[in-house]
Amino acid sequence: MSRQTWAMRRYSFLLLSSVWILGGCCATLPRPEKYFDLQTPMNAVRGFVYGVESEEWEFAYNSLTPESREQFSETKMYFAILLYKDPKTSVGLYDLITKSELNRGFLDWDPLNPNRLSASLMCQYDYINERGIEDTILFEIYLKKRNSTDKDGAEIDRWEIDLMRTAATFAPEA
Numbered sequence: 001m002s003r004q005t006w007a008m009r010r011y012s013f014l015l016l017s018s019v020w021i022l023g024g025c026c027a028t029l030p031r032p033e034k035y036f037d038l039q040t041p042m043n044a045v046r047g048f049v050y051g052v053e054s055e056e057w058e059f060a061y062n063s064l065t066p067e068s069r070e071q072f073s074e075t076k077m078y079f080a081i082l083l084y085k086d087p088k089t090s091v092g093l094y095d096l097i098t099k100s101e102l103n104r105g106f107l108d109w110d111p112l113n114p115n116r117l118s119a120s121l122m123c124q125y126d127y128i129n130e131r132g133i134e135d136t137i138l139f140e141i142y143l144k145k146r147n148s149t150d151k152d153g154a155e156i157d158r159w160e161i162d163l164m165r166t167a168a169t170f171a172p173e174a
Helices: 003-024 041-054 058-061 068-069 074-083 093-099 161-168
Strands: 101-106 117-126 135-150 155-161
Touching: 003 074, 041 058, 041 093, 041 101, 041 117, 041 135, 041 155, 058 074, 058 135, 068 161, 093 135, 135 161
Parallel strands: none
Antiparallel strands: 101 117, 117 135, 135 155
């Protein structure tokens, strides 16, 4: 086999590998709006988690209550999620959001009562603490329901995460 043929084969392989890798890396994820309508508390939480994991920050931010959005800009939320670590456990907020198990049992929601305006969902995060022992963080996510309009102008009930009340459960006790 001549040097030129060998070089062409290597070049072709590298070119095809590069195209394959770049093509795989550039594939886009589905928009969260396609799968998460926020019309139930579970969908609202799952949509927020998906928004964070897929870096759809605008969707994640719009999953929060208006009161929470008044307290945090989208940029502040972004940096807090990526950079904040709990000083007691050293668990990052990103891991807490994306790796927690959403328990199916609601603490405060009755799907048969459509007039209910709030709900809370229990979550669990398992981790290895600084002493090498398995540990668990249990926390509640609080949600509020408000009337909204969809893209067609129809009125819908929309569940949103009450970040302020949820964050208050992590505050150190005085």
